[in-house]
Amino acid sequence: xxxxxxxxxxxxxxxxxxxxxxxxxxxxxxxxxxxxxxxxxxxxxxxxxxxxxxxxxxxxxxxxxxxxxxxxxxxxxxxxxxxxxxxxxxxxxxxxxxxxxxxxxxxxxxxxxxxxxxxxxxxxxxxxxxxxxxxxxxxxxxxxxxxxxxxxxxxxxxxxxxxxxxxxxxxxxxxxxxxxxxxxxxxxxxxxxxxxxxxxxxxxxxxxxxxxxxxxxxxxxxxxxxxxxxxxxxxxxxxxxxxxxxxxxxxxxxxxxxxxxxxxxxxxxxxxxxxxxxxxxxxxxxxxxxxxxxxxxxxxxxxxxxxxxxxxxxxxxxxxxxxxxxxxxxxxxxxxxxxxxxxxxxxxxxxxxxxxxxxxxxxxxxxxxxxxxxxxxxxxxxxxxxxx
Amino acid sequence: xxxxxxxxxxxxxxxxxxxxxxxxxxxxxxxxxxxxxxxxxxxxxxxxxxxxxxxxxxxxxxxxxxxxxxxxxxxxxxxxxxxxxxxxxxxxxxxxxxxxxxxxxxxxxxxxxxxxxxxxxxxxxxxxxxxxxxxxxxxxxxxxxxxxxxxxxxxxxxxx
Numbered sequence: 001x002x003x004x005x006x007x008x009x010x011x012x013x014x015x016x017x018x019x020x021x022x023x024x025x026x027x028x029x030x031x032x033x034x035x036x037x038x039x040x041x042x043x044x045x046x047x048x049x050x051x052x053x054x055x056x057x058x059x060x061x062x063x064x065x066x067x068x069x070x071x072x073x074x075x076x077x078x079x080x081x082x083x084x085x086x087x088x089x090x091x092x093x094x095x096x097x098x099x100x101x102x103x104x105x106x107x108x109x110x111x112x113x114x115x116x117x118x119x120x121x122x123x124x125x126x127x128x129x130x131x132x133x134x135x136x137x138x139x140x141x142x143x144x145x146x147x148x149x150x151x152x153x154x155x156x157x158x159x160x161x162x163x164x165x166x167x168x169x170x171x172x173x174x175x176x177x178x179x180x181x182x183x184x185x186x187x188x189x190x191x192x193x194x195x196x197x198x199x200x201x202x203x204x205x206x207x208x209x210x211x212x213x214x215x216x217x218x219x220x221x222x223x224x225x226x227x228x229x230x231x232x233x234x235x236x237x238x239x240x241x242x243x244x245x246x247x248x249x250x251x252x253x254x255x256x257x258x259x260x261x262x263x264x265x266x267x268x269x270x271x272x273x274x275x276x277x278x279x280x281x282x283x284x285x286x287x288x289x290x291x292x293x294x295x296x297x298x299x300x301x302x303x304x305x306x307x308x309x310x311x312x313x314x315x316x317x318x319x320x321x322x323x324x325x326x327x328x329x330x331x332x333x334x335x336x337x338x339x340x341x342x343x344x345x346x347x348x349x350x351x352x353x354x355x356x357x358x359x360x361x362x363x364x365x366x367x368x369x370x371x372x373x374x375x376x377x378x379x380x381x382x383x384x385x386x387x388x
Numbered sequence: 389x390x391x392x393x394x395x396x397x398x399x400x401x402x403x404x405x406x407x408x409x410x411x412x413x414x415x416x417x418x419x420x421x422x423x424x425x426x427x428x429x430x431x432x433x434x435x436x437x438x439x440x441x442x443x444x445x446x447x448x449x450x451x452x453x454x455x456x457x458x459x460x461x462x463x464x465x466x467x468x469x470x471x472x473x474x475x476x477x478x479x480x481x482x483x484x485x486x487x488x489x490x491x492x493x494x495x496x497x498x499x500x501x502x503x504x505x506x507x508x509x510x511x512x513x514x515x516x517x518x519x520x521x522x523x524x525x526x527x528x529x530x531x532x533x534x535x536x537x538x539x540x541x542x543x544x545x546x547x548x
Contacts, residue, residue: 184441184442184443185432185433185434185437185442185443186432186433186443187432187443187445188432188433188538188539188540188541189540189541189542189543190540190541190542191542191543211466213464214459214462214464214465215459217462217464218455218458218459288540289540291443293443301440301441302440304440304441305439305440305441308439308440308442308443308444308447309447311443312443312444312445312446312447313452316432316443316445317445317541317542317543317544318430318445318446318544318545320455320456320459320465322467323465323466323467323468323543323544323545324465324466324467324545326467326542326543327466327467327468327469327543327545328466331504
């Protein structure tokens with residue numbers, strides 16, 4: 001796959017179906033995107049105490065996010081023994097001062113340093129123990145408790161990368177009187193489709209009144225008020241915040257969560273309803289999604305419980321909204337993408353291009369049924385995928 | 389039933405009847421089995437916790453369970469289009485606790501689901517809290533402990 005061909009897959013207002021189906025493109029995404037930009041890995045509340053850790057992935061790479069037992073510094077290291085490659089940590093979360101590989105006993109402190117191995121006489125002075133720690137992910141950044149890491153050194157500062165999205169993350173954090181925590185478990189679901197379908201679906205208000213009609217009928221039956229989607233789309237905005245990030249500003253309460261906006265942080269993080277959403281590509285046609293309900297610190301148990309109940313109503317593997325997205329937005333799209341004959345290969349993302357406005361900060365805005373968000377995503381996708 | 393220990397076979401028959409409503413698509417009849425103050429719970433990530441502090445795959449009161457059934461019958465629940473075919477196999481039935489009015493029953497299940505030409509096996513443990521209702525029972529609580537509740541699972545829009 002050469003760069004010329006990839007750049008041809010994203011046109012003004014259209015994308016080629018191969019971006020969801022082509023194995024070579026997927027492999028290139030794992031290198032050019034997931035190993036070349038900031039990727040969200042954890043929230044500080046998941047590793048709140050000294051020695052806490054969480055295992056996760058950056059693209060294909062299994063990593064451990066740790067809080068240093070001595071300095072409380074946050075490290076992100078590859079979960080791979082330097083000896084014969086076995087993962088040294090198996091748990092999703094926990095607390096440990098050391099990671100000891102169960103294969104030959106190489107042992108690492110939780111900052112990644114190699115501290116020893118059995119029968120050391122097999123190595124002479126040429127063996128430099130200092131260089132044999134768990135490989136550190138070179139860039140680690142924390143913004144308002146959200147921990148990001150980059151496998152490439154060649155990235156802007158995390159603050160610059162988040163850019164115009166920062167103030168919305170600030171808003172999320174300030175919704176709790178004493179901040180927020182991701183400490184109420186996870187909804188985990190999987191689908192046999194490309195990861196970008198889930199990211200795009202995170203800001204796609206155009207589909208709400210169609211795919212989720214049954215849910216909004218239920219809301220209308222209960223409240224006696226029917227949402228006027230045509231009016232709603234006129235009042236609401238979607239903004240391209242740059243670097244692949246985008247924002248959907250809601251007009252009123254849709255009954256699906258607390259935040260007044262949906263936010264996509266390219267490539268794998270989203271804020272939707274009352275949740276932090278993390279999308280992990282497994283293969284070109286398999287994706288894992290984790291939804292972490294955002295719990296408010298400093299409020300009553302009842303208030304957080306009611307956030308959970310509202311979240312469960314729409315989201316998760318049995319939520320009234322998610323399951324319809326899984327079928328319509330992912331399964332049916334993956335099926336339809338097989339039709340490629342007679343020029344069928346292209347997908348339309350041009351809606352609202354005729355009414356975009358650009359402000360002095362370069363933020364592109366149109367109304368909420370417009371495909372500003374998808375265009376923002378594919379602009380950054382194309383930039384990274386065609387980078388030498 | 390006053391003072392008489394409940395026969396495991398009677399409870400088993402009740403659970404099998406409940407499953408037959410689900411497998412035959414008689415969702416309204418299934419919903420009617422639940423008391424007005426019932427809850428229906430599918431825990432997420434682990435089997436035991438306080439649902440007020442930890443998210444659940446489903447934590448439905450009777451109202452939301454009714455909405456779940458309404459949706460399945462609305463013709464607009466795309467997650468069930470095509471519809472799942474299911475078979476619930478129930479086994480290892482044990483009465484954990486009982487008094488004059490209520491009985492707590494544990495059972496193991498295998499649910500085979502067919503949808504979009506893919507057969508998926510779900511397994512785990514049910515815990516039913518049954519309340520005496522004439523000669524039979526109503527479900528005051530049903531908990532579904534899936535063995536894969538900490539895995540990335542697929543579309544769970546059918547009823548377990």
